[in-house]
Amino acid sequence: MISGNIRNPNGIAESKSGMISKLGYALLYAVLAAVAALQLFPLVWLLFFSLKNNQEVFNLPPLSLPMNPRWENYAKVWSAGNIDVYFLNSVWITITATLLTVILGSLVTFAVTRMKWKGSSFVLGLFMVAMMIPVHSTLIPLFSLFSKVGLTDHPLSLILSYIAFNMPITIMILLGFYYALPKEVEEAAIIDGCSVNRMFVQIVFPMTSSVIATTAIINMIYNWNEFIFVNTFISSDAYKTLTVGVQNFIGQYTTDWGAIGATLMISILPILIMFLFLSNRIVEGIAAGSVKG
Structure with a gap:
C-alpha cells in the first residue's frame, strides 16, 4: 500500500521535460512565423503599391488597399x-x-x-x-x-x-x-x-x-x-x-x-x-x- 502511493520521480521529470520541449517548439514556431511575416511584408507592400496611382501612393498608408485597384x-x-x-x-x-x-x-x-x-x-x-x-x-x-x-x-x-x-x-x-x-x-x-x-x-x-x-x-x-x-x-x-x-x-x-x-x-x-x-x-x-x- 505504501509503495503504491509513492510518486515516480522519473515520470515527473519526463513530464516536465516534455512540457519544456513543447514550450520550446511553440516559441520556435512563433519566432519563425514572425520572421516569415517580416519577409512577406515587402511583397505585400509592393503588390498594393503597384495597384495605386500617384495620389494614393503618397496619401494612403503603405499597407492600405487601393481605393480602386488599377490592374491597368x-x-x-x-x-x-x-x-x-x-x-x-x-x-x-x-x-x-x-x-x-x-x-x-x-x-x-x-x-x-x-x-x-x-x-x-x-x-x-x-x-x-x-x-x-x-x-x-x-x-x-x-x-x-x-x-x-x-x-x-x-x-x-x-x-x-x-x-x-x-x-x-x-x-x-x-x-x-x-x-x-x-x-x-x-x-x-x-x-x-x-x-x-x-x-x-x-x-x-x-x-x-x-x-x-x-x-x-x-x-x-x-x-x-x-x-x-x-x-x-x-x-x-x-x-x-x-x-x-x-x-x-x-x-x-x-x-x-x-x-x-x-x-x-x-x-x-x-x-x-x-x-x-x-x-x-x-x-x-x-x-x-x-x-x-
Whole structure:
C-alpha cells in the first residue's frame, strides 16, 4: 500500500521535460512565423503599391488597399512600357549565361579534381581568388575592353560578364561533390575503353545532376536580378533587361509610381515562383556537396 502511493520521480521529470520541449517548439514556431511575416511584408507592400496611382501612393498608408485597384498598370507597362521586350531579354540572357556557366564550371571542376596535371592547384586558386574581386572595381576596365572589341551595347557583354563572375562560386559548390565521387566508377569506365571526354559526358556529368541543379538556380537568380552591368554596358532598348526597364517610367518632371511597382512585381514573380518550387534542390545540392568521402 505504501509503495503504491509513492510518486515516480522519473515520470515527473519526463513530464516536465516534455512540457519544456513543447514550450520550446511553440516559441520556435512563433519566432519563425514572425520572421516569415517580416519577409512577406515587402511583397505585400509592393503588390498594393503597384495597384495605386500617384495620389494614393503618397496619401494612403503603405499597407492600405487601393481605393480602386488599377490592374491597368500591368497592361500599360507590358505594352506601352516595352516591358515585354525587356522580359524576353532577361529570359534568354539569363538562360544562356546560366547554361554556359554550369557547363564550363563542370569542365573546370572535373579537370581540377579528377585529372592529374601540373598547375591544377594554381588554376583552382586563381578561380577562388576571383571571388574576392569587387564587381564595381571591374566596371571601367570591362567597359574599356568591350569598347575596343565592339561589344558595348551588345548582349554578349552581359553574358561574358555573368559567366566570369559566376564561375568561382559555381566551381566552389561543385568542388565538394566532385571530391566525393567514387573513383572506382571512372576506373571501370577507363578499363572498358572509355575516353576522358565520353566519361565526363556520359558518366560524371549525369552523376552530378543534383549539385548542377543547385548551381543553375543560384546562377539564374543572380543573372535575373543583375543591374549594374546592364546599366553600364547596354544603352539601347532592344537589349535592356527588366532590372533597368523600370527607369522608363521615371521622367524629368513626373514619375509613374504605380507603373514602377507593376514592373518590379513582374520582375520578381518568375524568380520567386522558381525559388518556391526548387528551393529543396538548392538545399539538397549544397548538402550533397558539403560532405567529402
